[in-house]
Amino acid sequence: MGATPAIKIERASPRDAGEIADLYLASRAAALPFLRRVHSDDDVRGWIADVRLASGETWIAREAGRILGFLCLDGEDLDQFYLLPGEFRRGIGSLLLAKAKELSPERLHLFTFQRNTAARAFYERHGFRLVDLNDGERNEEGEPDALYEWRRSFSDEGL
């Protein structure tokens, strides 16, 4: 099912921090149950309010007042991309990613966990290419990850 026209992509504001933190915790629990928990929920809430929303740009998908998903963008660095459980596969992630490509039209890069096969399929569907695989020493969960890159020039090559 595609995203409905009622979904708006907009910049997050500091007052969205609590709802974004709830969404982040619920999405990770649903989609990444294998992941080692290294921070308490309270630490995550504080990090989102005081650190994550305070740097770069956080963009949200909102429908009828409710936040359904978000991503964070620091230049070409796409970081933290989560939808509410129950909202996957409606095209909302594609709407958010289109905004990131609009804001960084030449290149984007991101890390994802190797075991997150759904996210890897999503990024590859949107033209990202695998750059390298790592054994997990570069993330705090110690979980093997993958670096992906998207370049506008990839589509000039016929993708």
Ligand SMILES: CC(C)(COP(=O)(O)OP(=O)(O)OC[C@H]1O[C@@H](n2cnc3c(N)ncnc32)[C@H](O)[C@@H]1OP(=O)(O)O)[C@@H](O)C(=O)NCCC(=O)NCCS
């Ligand atoms: C990954 C995520 C952001 C993708 O957003 P989404 O709105 O669910 O994805 P879309 O509906 O826009 O999917 C677009 C296309 O990507 C591919 N895709 C998306 N999810 C997929 C899945 N689970 N399996 C295979 N392909 C998938 C499909 O080609 C899909 O098109 P289709 O539904 O017409 O077949 C979202 O599912 C999510 O938040 N997942 C949980 C958290 C997470 O893993 N975040 C990524 C951290 S790096």
